[in-house]
Structure formats: structure tokens, C-alpha cells
Amino acid sequence: MANNRKTVETLDKYFKIRKIPVDQLKWRPTACAVVIKDSKILLVQERGMYHLPGGGVNIGEDPSEAVIRETKEETGIDVASPKLIETKSSFYSFINTFGDNELYHYHALNLFYKCKFSKGKINSATKLDDYEKSINLRAVWLPVEDLKSIKVGTTYDWRPIIDRHTN
Numbered sequence: 001m002a003n004n005r006k007t008v009e010t011l012d013k014y015f016k017i018r019k020i021p022v023d024q025l026k027w028r029p030t031a032c033a034v035v036i037k038d039s040k041i042l043l044v045q046e047r048g049m050y051h052l053p054g055g056g057v058n059i060g061e062d063p064s065e066a067v068i069r070e071t072k073e074e075t076g077i078d079v080a081s082p083k084l085i086e087t088k089s090s091f092y093s094f095i096n097t098f099g100d101n102e103l104y105h106y107h108a109l110n111l112f113y114k115c116k117f118s119k120g121k122i123n124s125a126t127k128l129d130d131y132e133k134s135i136n137l138r139a140v141w142l143p144v145e146d147l148k149s150i151k152v153g154t155t156y157d158w159r160p161i162i163d164r165h166t167n
Helices: 063-075 130-134 144-149 159-166
Strands: 007-011 017-021 025-037 040-046 049-051 054-056 077-095 103-120 138-143
Touching (some): 007 103, 025 063, 025 077, 025 159, 040 144, 054 063, 063 077, 063 103, 077 159, 144 159
Parallel strands (some): 007 077, 025 103
Antiparallel strands (some): 025 040, 040 049, 077 103
16 A cells, blocks of 8 residues: 655654654654563653653664663663564654754654563663753653553553553
């Protein structure tokens, strides 16, 4: 089936909707970790909102390796045995405040991996980039039953994915 879209709607971190021409989108595959230990889920907190640990897949990197790397960088936790459980496409906009201060628009392919906790202490992450440091990114273990009451810090609500794969 051919894609006849000329524009898409993106969201930014403030949930502002923007109508963007498709030819302005950058491709961004991301790998996100679902890590549950003792009925608690590993999350990353940013400005009172939460998201799953994860991030961009580098060119030449296997996504299952990226989810392990990103989880360690953002949380200090080592994970193992990533199993792809779901994918989701999304569109978002982001101002690169630690680079050229330009507004970029992305088409993300989000790969969600269920991972096993291996070892590590939370918040001993040392490889946060400048942006992550500036927003005081910090990892937390949150009881799974508290997910319904949190504010999601991404442009899509990933909580239904957790519901589908933990019950």
C-alpha cells in the first residue's frame, strides 16, 4: 500500500501539535526496555513525568544491543535477554538545545523489549548526555500497580504495552 501522506502531525515534549511535511522528517529507530523486578518496573523520571529506559539505535547497531546499552546509560542497571514484544510508530518534534538549537522532526519506530534484570544499582548511570544531565534524568523502581496514576513523559502512552505483556 503506497504512502500518499504529504504531512503528519508531530508532538513535542510539551504536547504541542505541529503539522510537518513528510520530507522534513528524520528517521529514528528507538529501543525501549521493559524491566520488572519484584513487582516494580524500571522507569526514568524527567520533570515529574516517566518513560521507559531506552533511546536511539545507532547505525550498525543491533536494536537488542541498543536496549541493553541505553538501559545501562540511563539507569545504571544491567539487563539481559531482550525479547521484542511490540513495536509502535510515532511522530515527534525536538529542539536540540545542546547542539544547533534547531527544531527537528522525527518518525520514530519504537521497539519495545522485555528484558531481565541482571545486576546494578539504580542511578549509578555515568553516560548521560548533556541534555539528559540538564533535565536531571533519574531512574526509579515504581510499583507496577502505580502506573495508572503517573504522567507519561513521551508523545505516546506506553502503559497499555506493559498491561498486555505483564498480566
